[in-house]
Structures are given as C-alpha cells and as structure tokens.
Amino acid sequence: MTVHPLQLVGGMTLSAIPDMAKVVFAHGLTSTFRDGFVPLVRNVRAFRLAAQEVKDAGTALDMILDTRAMAMADITDDFGRHTMLERGLTAFSSKFNLVSLMAPWNATLKQFSGLLTMTNMLRASQRVAAGKGTAKDIRNLASSGIDADLARRISMEFSIYGDSQDGILLAKAGDWDDAGAREAFRVAVVREVDRTIVTPGQDKPLWMSTEVGKLVSQFKSFAMSSMQKTMLAGLQQRDAATVNGMILALGLGAVTYWAKETIANRETSEDPAVWAVEALDWSGLVGWAMDANGVLEKATRGKVGLSYFTGQPVSRYQTRNVAGAFLGPTVGLTADMFQVSGAVAAGDFKQSDLRTARRLLPIQNLFYARTLFDRVEAATGDALGLPDATNRKD
Known part of the structure; x- marks a missing residue:
C-alpha cells in the first residue's frame, strides 16, 4: 500500500518545466519550430483538430x-474493491492534479508532441513509399513498429483521406479503410508521445512491481523511465537533436531550481557549481542516478555525493528525512507522524516540529499557495512562542 501524495506533489508542475526540452530531444529544434510552433500560431483551429486526432489515438x-501524473506517483495499479476513504482519496488525487495544473500541462504537451509525431511520421512514410526514404526515416519508422509495407499503406490512406492545413498534417485516421494501417499508426503515435513526454510504464525493474518494491520505490518510476527514454535513447541517436535537447533541458532545469527556491522564499546560491548540479538534477537527464546521489548524501551526511563538491545537499532532498530517502514517502510520512507525536508527548515541540506537522497537510506544497502556508506557519510559531522560529532551514 502506498500513500496518495497530496501533501507532496504541489510543485510537480514546476518540476515538469524541463519536459519542454524532451520535444526537442525527439524531433529536433528545426522540426519543433517548423512543424509545431509556426503552424500553431498560423492556424489554431487546425492545431485543435490535430490535438483531437492525438486524443483519438489514445x-x-x-x-x-x-494517467501520467498517476503513473509518476506509482498509484495506477490498485485493484479490487476499495474502502470509501480510499475511493475518496483517489478521486481527490485526480482532481488535485487539475488544481495543481499538472493535468492541463501534461495534456497540452502531449498534444503538441503528438502533432509533431504525426507530421514527421506521415512525411517519413510518404518518402519511404516513394522510394526516397533516408536511413533515418527507415530507422525512426522501424523503432515505432512500422516497416516499408506499413509505411506504404499509411501513405496511401493519408493521400485519400488526409489533409494539410498551414503545415499541419491531419491524418483523419478514423476514416481510413485499412484497419491495420490505422492501428499501426495510432499505436506508433501513442508510443512516441509517451516516450517523448516521459510516461512511466513497464520500463522498470521487476522488483519495483512487488508489494515491498512498490512501497519503497514510489516516485522512482519516472526516474527509471527518464533514464531509458531520454538519456539512453539520446545517446543512441547521436545527432544534433540530442545536443540541442540536452542544452535546453539543462537551461530549463536551472529555471526550475530558481522557481522552486523563489516560491519557497529561499535564496538561490551564488555558486556556479550549485547551479550546475541543480540544473542537472531538475533536467531529468540522468534519471535515477540523482536519486542514488540523494540517498548517498543522506546516508553519509554529505560526505559522499555531489554535495561534497558544492558544500550543500541537492535541494530536492533537503526536506526529506532519512527514512523517506531510503524507504520511500510512505515510510517517511510515518516517521514524520511519529516525530510530531513524540514532540507533543514530551512537551518539546519546536518550530522544526511545526514545520514537520505542516508537511503532513494535504495541498500544503501547492506552488501558488505555498506563501500563504508559510505565513500561517510562521505566525503560528510566533503565537505559540516556539523555539528556533527564525531558524528554519527547510
């Protein structure tokens, strides 16, 4: 059993800013602007039709x-008849992702990525069908499960039913007569979109699917998938799109670090090494390697890991307790609850304990409401006269 992370994922949308770089990773900078942004500006109606085509594909x-937010939180494989409380938490979690803007963000990026995927796939199929396909066209189509025969059939159906509006190719696959070509095309679109806008699936170790594994590895599926679908895939591509995607991802990772620290009312570092580490962490390029680094830093109090060079822990792990870093958020939540109850029972309740109690509250980390929670926390600490009220480190 794992927790529904309402108190943890309020800043998920900010963390997802580097997702925009994944589109460049997959399609290249030129195609992203030529086949994506420019047609979007020219013809919004055609973009909406293409977005509907992406949704029709599934x-x-x-x-x-x-689906993506639930997969990232590892709470998609629950089954059976749940209690009323569990059903309520599931419904609340889904609605919360609308409030946190994560669901709109995911839907928009996937629609944009799907537009590029369909355009490039249809053009490559046309070139292969005409005998003008490049080695890259053949390789990209093959990686999506489309061989030369399927490419010819897809090109034929598009020539009959498809449409082109201001550079946006509308497949209109729902009208195709060739059911096999339609199915292959839609499956390929879904696969490529979920690879570009990383959506965790079965690309994780088997131990993470066991009951204990699901408990301790919650929130780790995205890191595993990101390593497979972004970094390893990019290294195999070895082209300009990979280089451009990496540069953009690092830049957007730095933007995420700045946004997170600013909203949390913390000073950003003046050390370039800290910015480099934070940009690498938030970019998602190295996937689970940064999670392993965070665990090492917690285990050695910063003596081993990147914090040894920067002098401070990676910000993403600063507020996690040792139990949470090693055994996942469910165990970390339990440890926090015992810390608060122990402090109350012993009559030794401090500002740091109030901070821990605040982290147990649903939506307390919602990025655009966080300042309000910070002010309430500070005012509560002052009103109760709690020690170390001005010495908060997280």
Missing part, C-alpha cells in the same frame, strides 16, 4: 484520465 487524455 493519448493526451490527462484532463480526464490523469
């Missing part, structure tokens, strides 16, 4: 199903 449905 992806970019996060406004309704919230």
Whole structure:
C-alpha cells in the first residue's frame, strides 16, 4: 500500500518545466519550430483538430484520465474493491492534479508532441513509399513498429483521406479503410508521445512491481523511465537533436531550481557549481542516478555525493528525512507522524516540529499557495512562542 501524495506533489508542475526540452530531444529544434510552433500560431483551429486526432489515438487524455501524473506517483495499479476513504482519496488525487495544473500541462504537451509525431511520421512514410526514404526515416519508422509495407499503406490512406492545413498534417485516421494501417499508426503515435513526454510504464525493474518494491520505490518510476527514454535513447541517436535537447533541458532545469527556491522564499546560491548540479538534477537527464546521489548524501551526511563538491545537499532532498530517502514517502510520512507525536508527548515541540506537522497537510506544497502556508506557519510559531522560529532551514 502506498500513500496518495497530496501533501507532496504541489510543485510537480514546476518540476515538469524541463519536459519542454524532451520535444526537442525527439524531433529536433528545426522540426519543433517548423512543424509545431509556426503552424500553431498560423492556424489554431487546425492545431485543435490535430490535438483531437492525438486524443483519438489514445493519448493526451490527462484532463480526464490523469494517467501520467498517476503513473509518476506509482498509484495506477490498485485493484479490487476499495474502502470509501480510499475511493475518496483517489478521486481527490485526480482532481488535485487539475488544481495543481499538472493535468492541463501534461495534456497540452502531449498534444503538441503528438502533432509533431504525426507530421514527421506521415512525411517519413510518404518518402519511404516513394522510394526516397533516408536511413533515418527507415530507422525512426522501424523503432515505432512500422516497416516499408506499413509505411506504404499509411501513405496511401493519408493521400485519400488526409489533409494539410498551414503545415499541419491531419491524418483523419478514423476514416481510413485499412484497419491495420490505422492501428499501426495510432499505436506508433501513442508510443512516441509517451516516450517523448516521459510516461512511466513497464520500463522498470521487476522488483519495483512487488508489494515491498512498490512501497519503497514510489516516485522512482519516472526516474527509471527518464533514464531509458531520454538519456539512453539520446545517446543512441547521436545527432544534433540530442545536443540541442540536452542544452535546453539543462537551461530549463536551472529555471526550475530558481522557481522552486523563489516560491519557497529561499535564496538561490551564488555558486556556479550549485547551479550546475541543480540544473542537472531538475533536467531529468540522468534519471535515477540523482536519486542514488540523494540517498548517498543522506546516508553519509554529505560526505559522499555531489554535495561534497558544492558544500550543500541537492535541494530536492533537503526536506526529506532519512527514512523517506531510503524507504520511500510512505515510510517517511510515518516517521514524520511519529516525530510530531513524540514532540507533543514530551512537551518539546519546536518550530522544526511545526514545520514537520505542516508537511503532513494535504495541498500544503501547492506552488501558488505555498506563501500563504508559510505565513500561517510562521505566525503560528510566533503565537505559540516556539523555539528556533527564525531558524528554519527547510
């Protein structure tokens, strides 16, 4: 059993800012602007039609199903008849992702990525069908399960039913006569969109699917998938799109670090080494390697890991207790609860304990409401006369 992370994921949308770089990773800088941004500006109506085509394929449905956020939180494989409380928490979690703007963010990015995927896939199929396909066209189509025969059939159906509006290719696959070509095309679109806007699936070790594994590895599926679908895939591509994607991801990772620290009312570091580490961490490029680094830092109090060079822990792990870092958020939440109850029972309740108690509250980490919670926390600490009220480190 794992917790529904309402008190943890309020800043998930800020953490997802580097997702925009994944589109460049997959399609390249030129295609992203030529086949994505420019047609979007020219013809919004055609973009909406293309977005509907992506949804008809079976992806970019996060406004309704919230699949990506649930997969990232590792709470998609629950089964059986749940209690009323569990059903209520599940419904609240889904609605919370609308409030946190994560569901709209995921849906929009997947629609944009799907537009590029369909355009590039249709053009590559046309070139292969005409005998003008490049080695890259053949490789990209093959990686999506489309061989030369399927490419010819897809190109044929598009020539009959498809449409082109201001650079946006509308497949209109629902009208195709060739059911096999339609199925192959839609499956390929879903696969590529979920690879570009990293959506955790079965690309994780088997031990993470056991009951104990699901408990201690919650929130780790995204890191595993990101390593497979972003970094390793990029290293295999070895092209300009990979380089551009990496540079953009690091830049957006630095933006995420700045946004997170600013909203939390913390000073950003003046050390370039800290910015470099934070940009690498928030970029998601190295996946689970940064999670391993965070555990090492907690285990050795900063003597081993990147904090040895920067002099401070990676910000993403600063507020996690040791139990949470090693055994997952469910165990960390339990440890926090015992810390608070122990402090109350012993009559030794401090500002740090109030901070821990605040972290147990649902939506306390919602990025645009965090300042309000910070002020309430500070005022409560002052009103109760709690020690170390001005010495908060997290």
